[in-house]
Amino acid sequence: MIPQYYEFINKTKILSGFRALERIPVELNERGKTRPLIICQREYIDKGTQKMLMKTLEGSALVQGVIFLYCKPVDEECLVQGVSEYKERECDSLITLGDDSAFELGNNIRIKLEQELDSDSGITFIAVPTASSGSEITGEADLVVLDPKLTLNLSLRDTVLSALDTLCHSIEAYTSVKKNPVSDAYAFSAIKLAAESLPVIIKKCRDKKARNCLTNGALLSGMGFLNSKGGISHAIARGLTECCRVSHAEAVSVILPHCLEHNMIKNDQYYGELLLPLKGPDIYSETPAYERGRKFQKAIRNMIYEFHIKLDIPVCLSEIGVKRTDFDKISELCLKDEHLADYSEEVHKDDIINILNLAY
Template identity: 35%
Template sequence: MPEYFEFKLPAKILSGAGALEHIAHELEGLGAHAPMLMSDAGLVRFGVAGQVKAAMEGSGCHPAAEFYDVPADSSIQVVNQAADLFRRSGCDSLVAVGGGSVLDTAKGVGMVLAQGTEDLRQNMGCEALPRGQHIPYVAIPTTAGTGSEATLVAVIADPDRQVKMEFISYHLLPDVAVLDPRMTRTLPPRVTAATGMDTLCHAVEAASCLQRNPISDAFAEKAIGLVMAHLTDAVDDGDNLAARQGMANASLLAGAAFSNSMVGLVHAIGHALGGVCRVPHGEAMNILLPAVMRYNLPKCAERYGELLLPLAGPEIYAATPAPERPMAAIQAIEGLRGRLAQTCKLPARLRDTGKVQESDFDAVIARALNDGAIIVNPREAGANDIRALLQEVW
């Protein structure tokens, strides 16, 4: 635990049934009256973006522009196009409805506008962006996984260079995060499960990495308990709004935790699997988390033992002898993973994704070793360690 730490979560959080109907009031409080509504074509097709628009208009706030061309992996070009539409339409604020790609695109648009630039490339730099012009930003997540509504990170692709750029700045954090259970109601079971395991991984790694602090611990531990209480219910019954709300709250809490502490080796390898083999991020987290926790046990046994409390509840925690608690914590996660494999066939091994070959391991290892998340993992990992982990989950 560090002797000094910093923690920031400036967003006002609107959580619960009817949260959408409060957006107009929040924009007015931010001095904004001409928002640009951003989403993607799929959410328009399924009526999710329309729900948000209707809620805003029902409260007297009409979007001055609408941008629905955000792809699954957003890019510099998309950010620049949206920023151009914002300027031409006389907009003064951003309302983004979607998963991580949409929310990160909105962060990119905010960067371009705040800095008065024409191209996102002009804003490249880590934690170096000045505040610039304030562009009010309301984030409305439609998955309970990325936590982008509570993080200071935006990942945006540069297709010309075939790289994903990571922008980090406290100025990227939204002014308002809207967690309404209606926004995740249409998520299919497998996506619900995968994004939920992403949330759990954010929380476990945030609670055990080298930069953890007392506040991030509190957020992460609460997120873990919410995932264990609500994820299977949300997977089994997408119309269970209490479970959907619990997972939305968990995602935000975990996002705030890792945004202020960081993640670790699960994410380093998971990012590499996504980049090299296109393994969906949540599936990679589900596959890797127990194996990496076992790898970290020599450094994290005491901490994992403490996490058994939110993972399994006070009765099991009290009944489990202290030396057995670390493995019991891992087993609790494996139990959840087993239930998800049965109900929605969420893969628990790399071979089951259909996207990874053992011949990919060298490229995955090279990328994982260069991923920033590996720096704060509680136990150092080299190429041979990562190879052994990949073989273990193969």
């Protein structure tokens, strides 16, 4: 059903493909930029990922990159250093290379610079993900570069965790109270790409075509998520990350099946519709309509459990260091989360505590 009114925003240009990285100098030149500050996690120096990007820039006579390395976790000191480096080196654009933390840091640096500098300075922000979860679009980058060769060194376990985050983004976008036809299309396609690519990745971790599909699926899920907002899964995952310092992706892998169960009655029809991209037309058509929602929920749960057996993907909160004594604080953080702003009448502290107990 189409809502009476909705908005969908996407200001980001997307470059995707096996030579997308080589297009960065061209894009910078078209915008009149020649000196980007490259925000890169230190760990990518050893992986050689940073060298791929620098080699691309060094091949252009018009673009000279300046590296700013940082260590996780990102804090206020990183932000201050990044802003200072940008000013001292007289940079005119930003390129982030890495995972969620790189995009968050880059976005915060740009916001800070735009507050301090002339608003007409036009800081170009380019996101180059190496482990896609869709966050690169929610950071409102001007340009996102998806090149599968940058993800080849990502471990199989981390690749699967990223894909599970993609599924969570997509499911919550598709079932959100702010869902709309455009976000639905993105979420539906993202689930299909992830579901079709994961079996290939499990058999051949460095398969470029499958990795290209996963990075595109992650981006699509992020676009849908940005425009329809999330729900209880992401609220709890953020609470777990903030309170217990667990990774967002691992929190999602534990929480997602229980949140699907919690929302089964309300979202049964939507889950049934998502069985098609997840399991394909044959299983979808042979399953009675009234059973599709439950089959979807069980398929997600079984998928995560299989990854638990093969890759030690966590399925219980106790596996990732969460304690029952943390539940009150986690639930309080969840109730303050922006993802639950539109669910205030539907989600209560007891609901969150119950989900946490089931996931423990």
